[in-house]
Amino acid sequence: MSNLITVDLIITARWMVPVIPAETVLTDHSVLINEGEIVAIMPSADVDSSYVLSENGKRWDLKDHILIPGLINSHGHTPMSLLKGYADDKALKTWLEDHIWPAEGQHVSAQFVEDGTKLSMAEMIKNGTTCFADMYFFPEVSAKACESAGMRAQITIPVMDFPTAWASGPEEYFSKGEVVLDTFKDSELVTIGFGPHAPYTVSDGPIKDIVRLAEKWQAPIQIHLHETAFEVEEAIKTLGQRPTERLRDLGLLTPSTQCVHMTEIDDTDIAILQESGAHVVHCPESNLKLASGFCPVDKLQSSGINVALGTDGSASNNDLDMLGEMRTAAMLAKAVSKNAEALSAHKALEMATMNGAKALGISHLVGSLEVGKQADLCAIAMSDLALQPIYHPISQLVYCNNSHNVSHVWVNGKALLADRTLQTLDEQEVTASAVRWGEAISASANND
Numbered sequence: 001m002s003n004l005i006t007v008d009l010i011i012t013a014r015w016m017v018p019v020i021p022a023e024t025v026l027t028d029h030s031v032l033i034n035e036g037e038i039v040a041i042m043p044s045a046d047v048d049s050s051y052v053l054s055e056n057g058k059r060w061d062l063k064d065h066i067l068i069p070g071l072i073n074s075h076g077h078t079p080m081s082l083l084k085g086y087a088d089d090k091a092l093k094t095w096l097e098d099h100i101w102p103a104e105g106q107h108v109s110a111q112f113v114e115d116g117t118k119l120s121m122a123e124m125i126k127n128g129t130t131c132f133a134d135m136y137f138f139p140e141v142s143a144k145a146c147e148s149a150g151m152r153a154q155i156t157i158p159v160m161d162f163p164t165a166w167a168s169g170p171e172e173y174f175s176k177g178e179v180v181l182d183t184f185k186d187s188e189l190v191t192i193g194f195g196p197h198a199p200y201t202v203s204d205g206p207i208k209d210i211v212r213l214a215e216k217w218q219a220p221i222q223i224h225l226h227e228t229a230f231e232v233e234e235a236i237k238t239l240g241q242r243p244t245e246r247l248r249d250l251g252l253l254t255p256s257t258q259c260v261h262m263t264e265i266d267d268t269d270i271a272i273l274q275e276s277g278a279h280v281v282h283c284p285e286s287n288l289k290l291a292s293g294f295c296p297v298d299k300l301q302s303s304g305i306n307v308a309l310g311t312d313g314s315a316s317n318n319d320l321d322m323l324g325e326m327r328t329a330a331m332l333a334k335a336v337s338k339n340a341e342a343l344s345a346h347k348a349l350e351m352a353t354m355n356g357a358k359a360l361g362i363s364h365l366v367g368s369l370e371v372g373k374q375a376d377l378c379a380i381a382m383s384d385l386a387l388q389p390i391y392h393p394i395s396q397l398v399y400c401n402n403s404h405n406v407s408h409v410w411v412n413g414k415a416l417l418a419d420r421t422l423q424t425l426d427e428q429e430v431t432a433s434a435v436r437w438g439e440a441i442s443a444s445a446n447n448d
């Protein structure tokens with residue numbers, strides 16, 4: 001009788017960054033996975049004396065690669081990939097009210113959402129992302145698309161005061177939303193939450209309903225908050241309160257709430273975040289492109305607030321590249337705090353992995369490479385000439401341009417990308433459908 005333990009997946013890599021413990025680089029180590037769960041992490045030389053591959057198991061020997069936890073994109077609007085580049089170089093208010101909302105009014109449908117979600121997922125997988133948080137219409141369509149592509153996601157039920165293609169108003173957002181919550185309540189990959197668009201598009205009544213329903217369903221909440229100075233000034237002028245104060249008073253800010261953007265914040269806002277335990281999702285490239293403002297990441301983190309990272313939608317970025325977003329976040333944090341030591345390469349990687357998992361309430365499952373966690377991983381080939389020489393693998397990962405070097409991605413131990421080829425989505429089909437949508441949207445555009 002052999003004493004060897006059987007596993008169904010062994011991944012060996014030149015370098016491994018488990019994220020926990022911090023700043024750790026393991027050299028020539030292997031991750032052993034069985035039924036989607038990490039069962040051991042050990043020096044590659046010791047594997048064969050303790051473990052054996054099952055009959056249909058797979059072994060990857062990634063000699064020039066760095067293995068990291070799968071990246072978590074904590075905020076976006078995946079179907080908006082179909083509006084990528086549609087209205088660039090405009091401020092948030094004009095961009096949204098004069099361009100994006102009219103185009104959405106004309107084109108958003110279940111098919112638009114399905115095709116846009118697939119396009120975004122294909123791009124994200126190719127860039128090393130295993131999990132994303134999404135806020136859009138037809139959430140049931142996005143959730144189904146995630147399950148079939150094998151991606152992990154938090155999909156939120158949209159809530160606004162006004163009608164959209166999905167629902168006629170708050171009452172219908174909630175009635176349809178509860179059906180979606182019920183449909184996906186046992187999903188292994190998808191968590192359904194509430195996505196009130198922003199304080200200025202959702203009034204007190206629906207906010208209170210969200211608080212009640214989120215409690216009932218134990219559902220997370222994600223909201224755009226303090227995106228611009230204009231938003232904060234208008235709220236003070238019309239309601240006499242900062243948006244954070246109003247949401248705190250309405251009970252919306254809890255440890256299950258993710259506040260996206262938080263660019264215009266003062267000590268009152270920081271104290272509210274600290275007391276409530278709410279998370280911040282930083283979207284630096286979207287904030288830069290829309291000239292929305294700067295999120296003081298370093299100050300938030302030193303105040304003990306969890307800060308995750310997101311790309312926002314492709315219509316305001318214009319890509320879904322979390323490796324690039326990490327680099328921008330690190331650079332911007334240094335510039336904003338005038339401190340080159342702010343947001344180190346490892347801290348940026350933490351934001352894109354562990355902090356995202358904490359914000360989305362799934363840190364017991366993913367976010368780091370640890371025994372007992374699900375095998376959501378990403379491998380990046382480090383043999384590119386532009387990456388040589390490699391003194392510090394984590395720095396090279398974050399500060400060099402790497403998204404095109406992502407070679408493998410797994411979720412729950414299932415390969416979604418192998419040798420740079422998508423395994424669960426058809427790249428040609430996804431590309432062709434995006435081209436068709438672009439032609440249809442251009443043909444009907446009134447987009448000066």
Ligand SMILES: [Zn+2]
Binds near residue numbers: 075076077224312313
């Ligand atoms: Zn957004």
